[in-house]
Amino acid sequence: MRQYAGEEDYSAVRGFLREVMLANGLRELSWHVARLDYWRWHGSMNCGDLGVKNIHIWEKNGEIISVLNPEGKCHAFIQMHPDHCCSDLYGEMLAVAENKLADMGMDGKRKVIVWSDSGDLGSHEVLLQRGYSKIDRPEVKEVQNRRDLDADVPDVSVPEGYTVRNMAVMDDLPSRSWCSFKAFHPQDPEENYNGWAWYRNIRAAPLYNMELDIVAIDENREIVSFCTVWYDNVTRTAYFEPVGTHPDYQRKGLGKACLTEGLRRLKKLGCKRAFVSGHSVPAIGLYKSAGFLENDVSESWEKFL
Template identity: 45%
Template sequence: MRRLIMRMFQEENDYWRIRNFLRQTLILNELRQLNWHVARLDYWRWHVIENGDAYDPVEKVTYIWETPDGKIAAVLNPEGRGDAFLHVHPAFRTKKMEEEMIAVAEKHLANSCSIGRKVLYVWAHENDDLRKGILEGRGYTKTEIRDCQHRRSLAIPIPDASVAKGYVIRALGDEQEIPARSWASWRAFHPNEPDEKYDGWEWYHNIQKQPLYRRDLDIVAVAPEGEIAAFCTIWYDDFTRTGYIEPVGTVPEHQRRGLGKTVMLEGLRRLKRMGAVVAFVSGFSTAANALYFSVMSDDHNFLVPWKKEF
């Protein structure tokens, strides 16, 4: 095994090298999300960080392991405060490599949880015996959280979906429709929050800045009265010929009309016409996963955070 050099993210070019690393390893891993999909990296940078305000920028929390000739072997980064994701090239995936990455995460990515103590969550797939063994040996315990990662081959026929009466399924409109799209997102994901907490629509510009954004894959369901009732944004990576679905939502008063399923199926059809071969979506809640199982397939796995306080 060649000696690897660990360093922090240093310059903008590192970001684009990491993107290509994730694309290449997705192919090497037979289109299985053992590492992040490139769209998740972009979403973290342009949405979670840029729109979140409370998170450190990419360059302060990203660590790279590379060969002496500059090829990336592994990348470590958080998604929120106090968590860690390990992305490893399959040719360099060893117990020693993962132990070193977790040690770096404990030193640099842990979050304060009480006076003098820190907490860190490290994510591992449920069938990843290597990482689970390392985590157990370092004093981590498995949490009850489950990120269900759904995968669908687009070689499987995509069924037609009837559209609820009066609704129209189409791509998001121009700049003038962004406020309506933003409002629909607020209503879908904050149904119990008072409207006074809504802080505007300008954040959606960061969504549209992402390299893989395509307005024709930003699918919406429009109600008879003209408001956006449901939405599904899809990120297509033509290098891997895969699509990543994030987010999917329906405004509360328009739920139970099959709109979430309808916009997802429309997105899958568009992906297939573009040449995509696989689509991914992830869900935490029972309701979200019920929808995704109805649209995707039974091909899924669970990503689980392991917790350690120290």
């Protein structure tokens, strides 16, 4: 095992995640490469999350076989190639997570939270042996929805007075940023809004494509709903992150319209499968309305240290 050493490692980890996606039959049993990028360019650069220097890499004969990375305080994610999955390696990675990624939680207790696929019984056995307990609350489960694009994407009507299109070069940034703030922080006072400069980091991510940064605008040309789509032409899969609608404009079909437009554009690019994850019943319901089906579920396990 070794720690991340620089940009060559980042490129290698991206390649590894692509290999794992293909080896797992296009299932999200490890991260999509776009999620790694989004964690780096948004989670770390914009939100103060632990950076790429906290990635740990396991190799065999010069090839990556597994990766450990954080996302959010106390949270650890294990990415393993299916050809190298074994309890000994998993246990070793848990030990590193406990030593390197544990932190004080909101409950004031030092802990580490590890995410594991709900069907990975072998990993669950190792987690139990090392003193982990599964957190059995809906908000700490990630439902991984997916939609195959072998069939045509049906048309969806856009409510009168609204238009669905992709982002413009610069003019849309203030409106897009404000809509994001209202969608994800609806109870926050407006003085907490930090402007739109953060979106430059989003657009610097390797897979960013302005044609896949979909928005819905109202008659005043203000953005009221959005979804950013990340297409990886190596695996021919796509990842929707984030998806949101201003609270004053929800339940109008705008989120579904944005998702559908993203799917339509992916279909033209030759995408085979699209992914979007959700934690809440309303979010999962939205994705279902756009043709996504619930598939794998990632669950969280915690250990107090």
